[in-house]
Amino acid sequence: MLSAAALCPAPPLLARELTGAAAVLPELRQACRDAADALVQASPDVVAVVGVAAETRTWDASARLDLSAYAPGIRAGATGSSQASGTAAGPGSSLPLPLGLGCRLLDEAGYDGSLDLQSVSESTTATECAALGARLAAAARRVGLLIMADGSARRSRRAPGYLDARSGTFDAEVGRAIRTGDMAALLALDPALARDLLATGRPAWQVLAGAMDGSRPDSVIRYEDDPFGVAYLVASMTVS
Amino acid sequence: MSESAPRQQDQPRTHGVLRLGKHAFPPGQPLIMAIVNRTPDSFFQPGMTWEEPAALERVHQVIAEGADIIDVGGIPAAPGSEVDVAEEIRRTAGFIAAIRSSYPDVVISVDTWRHETGRAACESGADLLNDSWGGSDERLAEVAAEFGAGLVCAHVGRQRPRTRPFRVAYADVMADVLAQTLRLTSRALAAGVQPDHIVLDPAHDFGKNTWHSLEVTRRLGELTETGWPVLVSLSNKDFVGETLNLPPEQRLPGTLAATAVCAWHGARIFRVHQVRESRQVVDMVAAIRGDRPPARAVRGLA
Numbered sequence: 431m432l433s434a435a436a437l438c439p440a441p442p443l444l445a446r447e448l449t450g451a452a453a454v455l456p457e458l459r460q461a462c463r464d465a466a467d468a469l470v471q472a473s474p475d476v477v478a479v480v481g482v483a484a485e486t487r488t489w490d491a492s493a494r495l496d497l498s499a500y501a502p503g504i505r506a507g508a509t510g511s512s513q514a515s516g517t518a519a520g521p522g523s524s525l526p527l528p529l530g531l532g533c534r535l536l537d538e539a540g541y542d543g544s545l546d547l548q549s550v551s552e553s554t555t556a557t558e559c560a561a562l563g564a565r566l567a568a569a570a571r572r573v574g575l576l577i578m579a580d581g582s583a584r585r586s587r588r589a590p591g592y593l594d595a596r597s598g599t600f601d602a603e604v605g606r607a608i609r610t611g612d613m614a615a616l617l618a619l620d621p622a623l624a625r626d627l628l629a630t631g632r633p634a635w636q637v638l639a640g641a642m643d644g645s646r647p648d649s650v651i652r653y654e655d656d657p658f659g660v661a662y663l664v665a666s667m668t669v670s
Numbered sequence: 671m672s673e674s675a676p677r678q679q680d681q682p683r684t685h686g687v688l689r690l691g692k693h694a695f696p697p698g699q700p701l702i703m704a705i706v707n708r709t710p711d712s713f714f715q716p717g718m719t720w721e722e723p724a725a726l727e728r729v730h731q732v733i734a735e736g737a738d739i740i741d742v743g744g745i746p747a748a749p750g751s752e753v754d755v756a757e758e759i760r761r762t763a764g765f766i767a768a769i770r771s772s773y774p775d776v777v778i779s780v781d782t783w784r785h786e787t788g789r790a791a792c793e794s795g796a797d798l799l800n801d802s803w804g805g806s807d808e809r810l811a812e813v814a815a816e817f818g819a820g821l822v823c824a825h826v827g828r829q830r831p832r833t834r835p836f837r838v839a840y841a842d843v844m845a846d847v848l849a850q851t852l853r854l855t856s857r858a859l860a861a862g863v864q865p866d867h868i869v870l871d872p873a874h875d876f877g878k879n880t881w882h883s884l885e886v887t888r889r890l891g892e893l894t895e896t897g898w899p900v901l902v903s904l905s906n907k908d909f910v911g912e913t914l915n916l917p918p919e920q921r922l923p924g925t926l927a928a929t930a931v932c933a934w935h936g937a938r939i940f941r942v943h944q945v946r947e948s949r950q951v952v953d954m955v956a957a958i959r960g961d962r963p964p965a966r967a968v969r970g971l972a
Contacts, residue, residue: 443971450964500971503960583972590972658972 432567432575432641432669434472436465437608438535439631439662440481440528440578442500461653461664466535466576468650468666474574476544477536478566480637481528481578482630483549486562491545493523495530528578528634536576544570550633552625556617559633563640577638579631581661589659591628600627601661604635605654608665611646613639629661645669683897688938689866690739690777690820691797697899698961700933700952703739703779703800703941704732705905708761709753712746714906714918714943722765729769733776736949740773741800741941742766742791743781747876749832755786763790770795779820783831785809792817800941802873802903803831805854815862822869822901823854827877835877843882844889847872848896855898869939871901874928875908883909887928894936901939902932905948926951934959 442448444459453459469477497504525533529547536545546566550559567573581604582597583590600623607615616639624632653664685697695701706728710720719725729740744761745753753761766778779798780791783806788799792813799814801807804826814821825847827838840846851870858868872893874883886893887904894900904910910924911917922944929940929948933955942948956962 441972443968447963448967448971450967452966454966454968504963505960590970658968660972 431571431573431643432645433474433572434469434669435575435577435638435641435647435667436469437577437579437638437663437665437667438462438465438532439580439660439664440531441580441658441660441662442497442527444531445495445497445500445534447504448497448501455657458653458655458657458662458664462535463538465652465664465666466539466541469574469576470536470539470541472574472668473572474543475570475572476546477541477574477576478546478548478569478641479529479532479536479576479578480548480550480566480634481526481532482552482632482634483526483528484551485549486551486554486558487549489525489529489547489549490523491547493525493547495527495534496524500527532576532578548637550637552630552633554633554636556619556621556636559636560617560640563637564643566637567641567643573641575638575641577631577634579634579663581629581631581656581663583628583630583660585656585661586659589656591659594627596623597627597629597661600624600629601656601663604629604631604661605651605663607635608663608667609649609651611642611649611667613642613644613646642669682895683865685897687866688820688869688899689864692775693777695738695938697938698956698959699938700956700961701738701939702736702945702949702952703741703901703939704728704735704737704945705781705941705943706732706740706742707746708742708744708765709746711750712743713748722768725765726768726772729772732945733773735945737776737945739777739779739798739939740769741779741781742769742796743800744787745782745832747802747832749834755784758782758784758787759790762787763794766791766796767794783807783810785813788813788819789817792819798822798869800871800901802826802871802876803829804850804873804876805857806831808857811858811861811863814858814867815864818864818867820867820869821858821863822871823851823858824871824873824876825850826873829877835875835879838877838879838882840882843878843885844892847886847893851893851898852896868898869901870896870898871903874902874904878909880909880912883907884913887931890932890935890937899938900932900936901941902929902937903941904928904932905942905944922947930955
């Protein structure tokens, strides 16, 4: 059953090397590291990493984060930092970005245990997401869940998707649900509205809700802001 | 008039660090060398830094604008009134000492062909001997070796110091640039200059007409492919002026275009008058080459 969960956003800029010389949003990265640390410290038997991608499927744990699609020509060490863990081109295929970023966070937190890597497609219904979450939570006695999910990308006129006035209410509701452990509210999120708002994290949040299996977790919000017009939420949740 | 390159230089070196003063500059890091002339009669903004206070003010400014190297010269390249060794040293050595006392770490270069001036400059704190007249004084390399200073090996064809090209012709100017600079490199090594202290300079306009300088720019990759660090001195020169039919004070865009091409070809040191603009150009090209990350990338990544 689920013992702990961490929520992080999955923007490309979470990868430090993609922002160039400047450490853009170091406080966001720190919050994500803290969330990953807390998850690992809960001593899970397995960590399931969930992120939204083109298809719903599992991924081999040897697959790695590949940033070349976002930064062709980027050189290891070009930002002055050494090559970060989780970036090496392994023998396996490359992971969807949210899963790759999640694996990197776990690597950096020193986690070397079992991994379930699960992508979920944007077209997955709330019911299907909940069932997927329940299945992941049943994988071991102590399951940790790392949910890589973003809120609306239409939070301002300078946002990637320009302003949609409904985004404020939508993201506030997600934040409230996470903060108060109201998993039913996550399952009630409207997929069509989420799609309109470019809130790509909707299926992943609903996987989380399914994994909670009716329990009401305690939450700590570590970061909640939209500095580039995309709503980022970092949180840690524990199930007692 | 081609010379054949010594055989031991035929194999390209591996691009390596360039050691100047307290610094070890890796390949891929473009360096801006700011010109500070202690002359009353240089071609660009003549006399601007003839007085020492104005020259020191320019040093402060170019360092603030991103210069890595300060190149101090006491004699204009063009022919004109004689500047003897004593006068050249008087113009440069004390000034170099003044820069050194203000900036313990900045790389200081002296633009001279004379070993006496090179020695005085090194004693005052210079790190690099910018021998832009192509080894006219063989003993300059010995001074570089003695002080552990860097040495620029420049191509000037058959020009003597402070002479203008007169109907110069080359069967293949780039081949001549390669042969002469590599021959000077061998001589420097034989004199005891460390390999990671040596820089090649094709020397635009020196012993070249405008066609020659354009060809050298076009084919600069043949020089950078030797593996030796390459310096280019393009700033507001006549080949830019003749190409665009513009006087010296209007040559910045043409200079920057040539700068971009040389940077793309892998030149590592850019000797310039306008530091701020040149810094932007070489940093931009370094990012296009993939040598340097953007300063701050967020677009499309949030």
